[in-house]
Amino acid sequence: xxxxxxxxxxxxxxxxxxxxxxxxxxxxxxxxxxxxxxxxxxxxxxxxxxxxxxxxxxxxxxxxxxxxxxxxxxxxxxxxxxxxxxxxxxxxxxxxxxxxxxxxxxxxxxxxxxxxxxxxxxxxxxxxxxxxxxxxxxxxxxxxxxxxxxxxxxxxxxxxxxxxxxxxxxxxxxxxxxxxxxxxxxxxxxxxxxxxxxxxxxxxxxxxxxxxxxxxxxxxxxxxxxxxxxxxxxxxxxxxxxxxxxxxxxxxxxxxxxxxxxxxxxxxxxxxxxxxxxxxxxxxxxxxxxxxxxxxxxxxxxxxxxxxxxxxxxxxxxxxxxxxxxxxxxxxxxxxxxxxxxxxxxxxxxxxxxxxxxxxxxxx
Ligand code: MG
Numbered sequence: 001x002x003x004x005x006x007x008x009x010x011x012x013x014x015x016x017x018x019x020x021x022x023x024x025x026x027x028x029x030x031x032x033x034x035x036x037x038x039x040x041x042x043x044x045x046x047x048x049x050x051x052x053x054x055x056x057x058x059x060x061x062x063x064x065x066x067x068x069x070x071x072x073x074x075x076x077x078x079x080x081x082x083x084x085x086x087x088x089x090x091x092x093x094x095x096x097x098x099x100x101x102x103x104x105x106x107x108x109x110x111x112x113x114x115x116x117x118x119x120x121x122x123x124x125x126x127x128x129x130x131x132x133x134x135x136x137x138x139x140x141x142x143x144x145x146x147x148x149x150x151x152x153x154x155x156x157x158x159x160x161x162x163x164x165x166x167x168x169x170x171x172x173x174x175x176x177x178x179x180x181x182x183x184x185x186x187x188x189x190x191x192x193x194x195x196x197x198x199x200x201x202x203x204x205x206x207x208x209x210x211x212x213x214x215x216x217x218x219x220x221x222x223x224x225x226x227x228x229x230x231x232x233x234x235x236x237x238x239x240x241x242x243x244x245x246x247x248x249x250x251x252x253x254x255x256x257x258x259x260x261x262x263x264x265x266x267x268x269x270x271x272x273x274x275x276x277x278x279x280x281x282x283x284x285x286x287x288x289x290x291x292x293x294x295x296x297x298x299x300x301x302x303x304x305x306x307x308x309x310x311x312x313x314x315x316x317x318x319x320x321x322x323x324x325x326x327x328x329x330x331x332x333x334x335x336x337x338x339x340x341x342x343x344x345x346x347x348x349x350x351x352x353x354x355x356x357x358x359x360x361x362x363x364x
Contacts, residue, residue: 001028003251007260014073017065019082020044026051033057035073038064065089070096076254078129079104082187083310084352087111091345094118101253103129105204106310110303111348112207126208127253132201133208134249135227135240140209141257143232151211152229152237153201154221155280156181158193161222165284171323173316181224181244190313194326195280199291203302206295213295218288220278225267243267286327290334300340300351307355308333315363329359 004011013032018025020041029037029052036058039048045061052059060068066088069077077093078101079086086104091111093100095118102108108115119126128134132153140148159178160168176193177186184192191197202216224244231237242248243265251260282289287309294305312326321329333355340347 001032003247003254004032006262007251007255010260011254015068015071017068017081022047029057030055036060036068036071038062038068040065066092069093069098074098076101076127078250078253079107080129082106082185084110084306087348090115091118094122094124097122097124099124100126101129101250102126103250105130105200106306108204108207109200109306110352111343111345112203112302113342114345114348116207127256128204128208129246129249129253130201130204131244131246131249132228133205134252136205136209136230138240138252139228139230139238143230143238147233148209148211148215149231149233149235150215150217151205151209152217152219152231153198153205154224154226154228155195155198155218156192156224157220157222157278157280158195160193161220163284165324168284168323173319176316176323180222182246184246186317187310187313190316190326191309194287194323195285196287196291196309196313196326196330198280199288200306202288202291203295213292218280220280221275223272223275225272225275241267287330290327290330294334297339298341300337300343300347301334303343303348303351304333304337304355305330307352308359311356311359311363315360321363325363329362332362333358 004013013034015036016025016029016034017038018040022039022044025037025039026048034057037048037052038060039045040062042061049059069089069092076099079090080103083106086107087110090100090107128137136151159175159180177189179189179192188197198218202218205211205216206213226239226241229237229239245264247264280288291305294301308330312329315321316326336358337355
């Protein structure tokens with residue numbers, strides 16, 4: 001919303017949605033006067049209605065998100081729902097011909113094949129909002145014809161970088177929610193601590209940029225200044241750099257192909273005399289290895305990975321399982337769920353549902 005506010009001549013908000021934070025939705029809607037809002041939590045509907053209906057703003061609840069994204073006045077849909085919930089609204093928006101600014105990486109993880117072919121059929125562009133993928137997208141400007149040898153996704157390493165399994169056994173929810181560089185929601189912050197976030201991003205990158213898994217490399221870069229890199233077939237490497245601030249990738253997804261002026265803080269290289277790089281520790285942070293495995297198997301396995309992880313993270317946040325057990329849940333689900341080589345949309349829905357049941361069985 002800050003990005004939109006900084007460029008009122010370029011952007012107008014048509015629809016706003018929220019899960020359960022009615023107060024923030026109301027505050028933002030009073031500022032931006034959207035045509036329509038959706039509050040996911042039905043219990044908050046009346047409160048939002050009372051505040052916004054007198055303003056002439058239409059208010060819907062619950063499942064309406066999947067419909068409102070198709071509204072005529074919309075040019076671009078920024079999908080930033082958390083997890084699997086982003087899938088159906090994104091599919092509907094693509095079918096309605098809306099360009100997508102994708103902040104919901106789980107959509108491509110779960111159903112990359114389906115989403116990318118739908119986007120192609122409907123001549124829809126998917127602009128990455130994830131900072132790493134925005135970096136790669138920016139490195140590729142003017143290079144569309146040139147073969148990529150590989151991409152290097154940078155990872156901060158999260159709050160437990162360099163730690164061993166024995167230490168991780170007893171870390172708390174509060175420890176895991178302290179990210180060193182980025183200020184984000186709970187799900188993605190836990191995913192960053194387990195490196196599952198990087199695993200999901202690897203899968204996301206293969207779909208967004210049409211890459212084989214062996215063309216994606218992960219390097220831990222604790223300063224989060226290089227947001228990711230592309231290596232071309234002549235060996236040249238391009239990197240996109242800057243201070244870690246999500247406003248920049250969000251703005252670029254909204255303003256592409258233009259760059260709009262900002263007053264965001266500028267980077268001073270002399271304040272970062274050392275940029276360092278190290279291998280990710282796949283033995284300690286097994287989620288990253290599991291994501292590579294799921295992507296390599298393909299079919300519905302990334303969908304299994306995602307559903308098992310969503311349950312594992314939510315149970316960890318309820319303090320019902322420990323930090324290391326999150327990987328156990330994902331690994332067991334990957335080995336137990338039936339494999340479907342070319343899933344339909346219904347297969348994804350079924351896989352997601354069954355995996356959640358299985359994951360809860362394993363935990364209980
Ligand atoms: Mg990211």
